[in-house]
Structures are given as C-alpha cells and as structure tokens.
Amino acid sequence: MSDESRTSDGVIDPVTLEILRNQLESVATEMGHVLIRGAYSPNIKERQDCSTALFDASGRMIAQAEHIPVHLGAMPDAVEVVLEKEPKPGDVFVVNDPFAGGTHLPDITLVSPIAPDDEVIGFAVSRAHHADVGGGSPGSMPPGAREIYEEGLRLPAVRLVDGGEPNEAVHELIRANVRTPDERKADLRAQRAANARAEERVGELLDEHGARLLDAFDAVIDYSRERVEAELTDLPNGTYRAHDVLEGDGVTDEDIPIEVAVTIDGATIDVDFAGTAEQVAGNLNAPLSVAKSAVYFVVRAVTNPEIPPNHGCYEPVSVSAPEGSVLNPTPPAAVVGGNVETSQRVMDVTLAALAEAVPAEIPAGGQGTMNNLIIGDRRGEFTYYETIGGGFGARSDRDGMDGVQVGMTNTLNTPVEALETAYPLRVERYGLRPDSGGDGRFRGGLGIERTVTVETDATVSLITERRRTAPAGVDGGGDGATGENLVDGEPVPSKASVDVESGTTVSILTPGGGGHGDPAERDPTARERDRRDGKSGQGVSARQ
Secondary structure, eight states, X not given: OOSOEEETTEEEOHHHHHHHHHHHHHHHHHHHHHHHHHOOSXXXXXXXXXXXXXXXXXXXXXXXXXOOHHHHTTXXXXXXXXXXXXXXXXXXXXXXXXXXXXXXXXXXXXEEEEOTTSSOOEEEEEEEEXXXXXXXXXXXXXXXXXXXXXXXXXXXXXXXXXXXXXXXXXXXXXXXXXXXXXXXXXXXXXXXXXXXXXXXXXXXXXXXXXXXXXXXXHHXXXXXXXXXXXXXXXXXXXXXXXXXXXXXXXXXXXXXXXXXXXXXXXXXXXXXXXXXXXXXXXXXXXOHHHHHHHXXXXXXXXXXXXXXXXXXXXXXXXXXXXXXXXXXXXXXXXXXXXXXXXXXXXXXXXXXXXXXXXXXXXXXXXXXXXXXXXXXXXXXXOEEEEOOOBOOOOOSSSOOOSSBOOSSOOOOOOOHHHHHHHSSEEEXXXXXXXXXXXXXXXXXXXXXXXXXXXXXXXXXXXXOOOSSSOOOOBTTOOOOOOOEEEETTEEOOSEEEEEEOTTEEEEEEOOOOOOBSOGGGSOHHHHHHHHHHTOOOBOOOSOO
C-alpha cells in the first residue's frame, strides 16, 4: 500500500490502519468462537463447518475469520439480497435459497445489521452447515435429487428477528420442516449469539475510534485491492485454458465437462466458463456465487494468501458462466452437490489453467472432492454428516500433505469419541491409505480410509468425486489413487443413497494427491522412508 491511506476524514497512518484491521478481523474470529462453542450439533461444534464475517453498510466484506472458502466467497450475495429488504436495527435475516443469496440449502446464513447507536453501519454474517433441513433423505443431501424442492426447506431472505422481537412464525416453520428440530433451534441460537457479539464488539471499537473506524472500512478494502492488483501485474499476461470433468450427476454417470479460460490483463483477471456443460438433471449444479467463491480462493492462492481477505481482493476479479449452465443454473435445479463437489472441480480447473502461466506456483492435483458421507434415520433421531480429508497434491519443492481437507473446505474431522457419543455409529478404522499418493520427485499426499459400522437401520448417502478420474500428477509425476466407496465391502457409485440394516459397515477410501516431477529424481533417502512408512506413492488402492 502507499505510505498513507487517505479517507474522507483525513489520513490513517499505516500503523493505525494495521491496528484497526486486526481489531476488525478479531471481531470476525470471535464471532466464530461464539458460534462453535454455542452450537449443539457435532457438525458445527466439532467439525467447525461454519464461517463468520463483517460487512460495511453497503454490503462490502471488510473482515472474515479464516473458515470455509466456499462459504466466505459467496457471502456477499446473501448480504446483497438482505439489503433489498431494507434492514433496520434489531433485525436478523435468515436465508438459504441458492437462487437468492445462498449456496445450498443446508448452509443457513444469518445477516444482522450492526447499529450500536441505532444507525446501521455494517452487518454481521454467520453461515453454518445444518445437518438436516428436511427434504427427501436424512441430511438433506439426496444424491438423486432432480429439483431443489427435494433437497429441503428453502428460505428466501426473511426476518428471523424483527426489530428485536423473534419472529416465532418463521422459527416454527423451520422446526416443522426438519428432522432434528431441537438441534436446529440450538444451532440457530448460536448463530444469533455470534452476530450479537459482533455488534457488541464493533460498538466498543466505535467508542474507541469514533468515525475513524468507518474510515478504516474503506481503507482496508483499498489496501487489499492495491496489493492484489500489484500481485496480478507480476503475472504474465495472456489467456490460459483448461478442461476437467465431474463424474456424473447422481442421475446418470455421464461426464460433465467444465471449461475455463483465464485471462490476465495487467491488474485484472477474468475467468470465463463458456463451454461448460448445461445444467444437469442431478444435483451437481452450482449457483454462480459458488463458482465465484472457488475462483476467489484460487486468486488468493496464486497471489499472496497473506493479503487481508475482504472485498478489495474481489474487485480485480471477474467471473462469468453461461446462464443455464452447470455453474449458473436456473430454478428449480437441484444444487446441493454443487456447493461441495462442483466447487472443488472449479478450483481444480482454474488452477490447471493458471499452471500454464505460473507452473512453479501450482501444485499437482489434490483429492478434488469433499467425500460427503451422510448417515441418518427417517425417524428423526439422528443425522451424521462428514466431509473426509484426502491427499494434497505435491508441490514443486515438497511432498503433498497426507490426510487433509483440500480446496474449498476447511473443516476439521469429527473425533471418534464425539462421533460415537453422538450417533449410533462405531468407528472400525480411521487412518491413512498406504501407497495412495502419486509418485514423483515429490510425492502426492496420502488419502484416508474411514470405516464405520451403523448400529441401527438407517439411510447412507454419498456424494463424492475422483472415483474414476484420478488426481493428476504434473511434470512427470504420477497420478494419485482414485477413491472408493464400499458398503459391506461391495463397491457403490460415487453418488448413491442406500437404506441399510443395523450392523452394516460403510467404508470411504479417499483419493491421494498427484505427484510432482520425475520419480527417478526423488531423493533415495526419502524413497526408503516412503517404503518403510507405506508412502511409496504408487497410486494404488489400499485394498488389493
């Protein structure tokens, strides 16, 4: 940034601006702590499948906690929709409609005006994945859904709290349409508490700094935009293209093409998905806000991830996809898998295109999937949801990481103790998949095997990818292993819903990461260590 950040009221010196920026980010982070501590469901309390952020009065993100990329990049669309409703102090809006500010129905967003002195100066936003919001199967992620109506309760932006008074009719509507109403009530209460904490903390900052705090909103956005523009200017100009596929939509197994052209022109980057498949019958359609989230994540990764993430990072970036395509569907398209799986492929294909421009900066293919596993009963007694980590792609100077969440998710796992306490499930195996990383001068990260026994009659739903298209190695590196889904040892498709009896075993073997560079150039000491630790990177399944 320049030595001085000028605002309408004068000058904020760099030291003061850095203090204010960190204070705002601390508020967003504290929101997340309140939400996680206050939540009831293991999906939020243990896995931390939630995100929090602050926006200014015009709907620009000014600070975020480092939570879930696919949540955060799409949040501005939710705030934009709420702004159209003329929010007032004391309101809390709830929204999950993917065609009006949401991503997919399980992600419920609360947007609260921040008005410490009865004047709206910004918004507190929390988004959390709720383990059930109704729909055709427990967990609200039916793999074979053809319309959004099958996926659960759809909420346009409506007042959950109106001028400080809870809107009981909306609360009752939500509880009446979900399988676990008490859990939903508690998790929504935690989100409200998180948003309220933001208003409290921003009020304290306003008392401390006065109008300079509002000046800082503009200044931090300008700072991030200038830094991103400077980073983009250092990249080679040109148009770079890539192609990848999704492995069926849950209705058919036909590949779904994703095409991208990335154009770098000075301080701007344009990402165009023309040529991508038309929207599909199944649920891998992704709202444009989800595609934008994935692109924003990639831009952060290839510029400088240390740049403070806010609206300024997005301003030099334009994203487009044909209306009616799988990345910009029209209602009533099913979309629940688009948020979790299509977002991963958008990230993969955009990184692949940029590898042509900056090959040393782009890793080999990571697992490219969230490995969504949902187990629940139709009596409404429990719903378990998990995304499972896998292999990170090798980089040009180091091995890929083993057994981590890759790309558009940033959740933790559900600890075995918490899982077995909360659900009628027993974990039989949880560990790394030997030899699942792609070979190379630097090997790909290992995938995971998670095997659970279901101790009651239940429905098992799976939405997964990279079961037949392996994570790609680069520069002579080998591909990572593809994933596998097994029920009582028998393979099941990448998208499937199966009713099972008590005692059934479900195994998810997640993909490994691709390798980087010629395997013959791998350090002999590292290769011996790989053989000893089961990390030899041969790209084969743990089950022979």
